[in-house]
Amino acid sequence: MDFNVKKFASDAGIFFTRAIQFTGEKFGQVEKTELDAHFENLLSRADSTKNWTEKIFRQTEVLLQPNPSSRIEEFLYEKLDRTVPSRPNNEELLGHYMQDAAKDFGPGTPYGSTLIKVGDCERRLGSVQREFLQTSAISFLTPLRNFLEGDWRTISKERRLLENRRLDLDSCKARLKKAKLAESKAALWSEEVDKAEHELRVAQTEFDRQAEVTRLLLEGISSTHVNHLRCLHEFVEAQTAYYKQCHLHMQDLQKELDRFPNAFAGNPGHSMASGGSSPMDPASAVETDTLKIEEVQAPATGTRKAKVLYDYDAADTSELSLLADELITVYTVPGMDSDWLVGERGNQKGKVPVTYLELLS
Structure with missing residues (x-):
């Protein structure tokens, strides 16, 4: 690999100059170019959007997958660009266990037949939950992740570049001011003043161009809000459908169980406890x-x-x-x-x- 000494020295000089400018600003020793109020509001709104989107995204992940080990596994499979193995969820496992138990106890017994009915309902609940998780991941989690890993990274990159352009601009302003002060004492400094003015014009042009690019990206946050609002509606619709289906399945199960003969009717102590008489x-x-x-x-x-x-x-x-x-x-x-x-x-x-x-x- 070729090593460009001149470029390395130039980059190191720029970095050193920016560090001096940044340190001087922190101690209030040099002037700093301030962004206009509208631009500052855009920056604040963008930061707020990023912070809250990140929190909502993380908590939604916890809601959809409470098991941290499973979340880590899904994250690793996603980064490796591989499909997550399909496994039965908790409801489906419970349903399988209940139906297997019914076979062992006897499907014709009151307990066994009830286990079959409840187990079948649990398996249906598991299937409904699986569909809800898939829908929510596509319609809600994915757009939030795309913003954090795509749009926000682009905005952050352009903001860092804008900050560097501002530091360069303020460094040029400081050099021009210093050159003009020296010019008033010695005519030999006129060439330095011309050079500083040229560098300032270049720095100002680059800063203005970068500020416009960053401004356009920040103003796009409004479109991001509109998109996330649509995704939020879809998430609520998916939740509503999920809980409605769960409720219907449980209602059907209750009606089926109510039709079963009372398994406790033959208990001789039952009537004594409730009526107090033989x-x-x-x-x-x-x-x-x-x-x-x-x-x-x-x-x-x-x-x-x-x-x-x-x-x-x-x-x-x-x-x-x-x-x-x-x-x-x-x-x-x-x-x-x-x-x-x-x-x-x-x-x-x-x-x-x-x-x-x-x-x-």
């Missing part, structure tokens, strides 16, 4: 499957208010449909399954699941 006592027990809701009367004492946590669609005429956040009156009847209460809303009455309610004091 299930064989006809005077104090009412069988749930023969319970006629229209004949049930609210007790004089023991009724409570309850807030509905989730929407619920009645499976038959003996049940009461519920709407989230509404208030209803609830009470128990002797011999009734403790997983259910009788609920009243105006003239409407029916069984309601306890898990859908928040009992109020």
